[in-house]
Amino acid sequence: MEESQNAVRKISFFFVAVVSVLLFLSFLSLYQAVETYRRTGSPDYLTVTMSVSAIALSSYMILQMRRKPVKLGFEPPKVYTTVECPNCQFKSTREFQEGDYVFKEVENCPKCSGKMFISFIYRIADEEKK
Ligand SMILES: [Zn+2]
CATH class of the missing domain: 1.20.5 (Single alpha-helices involved in coiled-coils or other helix-helix interfaces)
Structure with missing residues (x-):
């Protein structure tokens, strides 16, 4: 590419x-x-x-x-993972990592050290502006 x-x-x-x-x-x-x-x-x-x-x-x-810089190669859509803390509602979004799935428990909350879990996995397609 x-x-x-x-x-x-x-x-x-x-x-x-x-x-x-x-x-x-x-x-x-x-x-x-x-x-x-x-x-x-x-x-x-x-x-x-x-x-x-x-x-x-x-x-x-x-x-x-x-x-209009000529752009032929297309970029793959980016996948993001939203991690949420049920204790303090802390939310953070990071790039998708292999093995991520919704409701998976992940690292502890940086605010309250409670257990955080994945609440969303979504992808954003880079649409070309025309
Ligand atoms: Zn928390």
């Missing part, structure tokens, strides 16, 4: 590099169009339009890349 995420990151980096080069070339041709205009007095509308739209497109793509 880590490897696929690395691959995605590499592709993203490559993509950003390509877009950066495109951006650079766009600025270059825009600069040349301005220079041509200075020398000849006639603006090269086609080159200017193409450079400006290429710059706009590249910027948009870079912004999109930053906003």
Whole structure:
């Protein structure tokens, strides 16, 4: 799973590099169009339009890349165990450990040293925000 995420990151980096080069070339041709205009007095509308739209497109793509980091690997849902003390109502939640089951007696209460037991086992799925 880590490897696929690395691959995605590499592709993203490559993509950003390509877009950066495109951006650079766009600025270059825009600069040349301005220079041509200075020398000849006639603006090269086609080159200017193409450079400006290429710059706009590249910027948009870079912004999109930053906003939405590509995430292909999915994280397994996390399972939590809630431990409760019947004496003093102390509650604590920790990550699920193997062998946990509801009503299992666990370590003593840190407040009153009474017996604590597991009251809940639940899982939270990491939902991707879209
Ligand atoms: Zn207690």
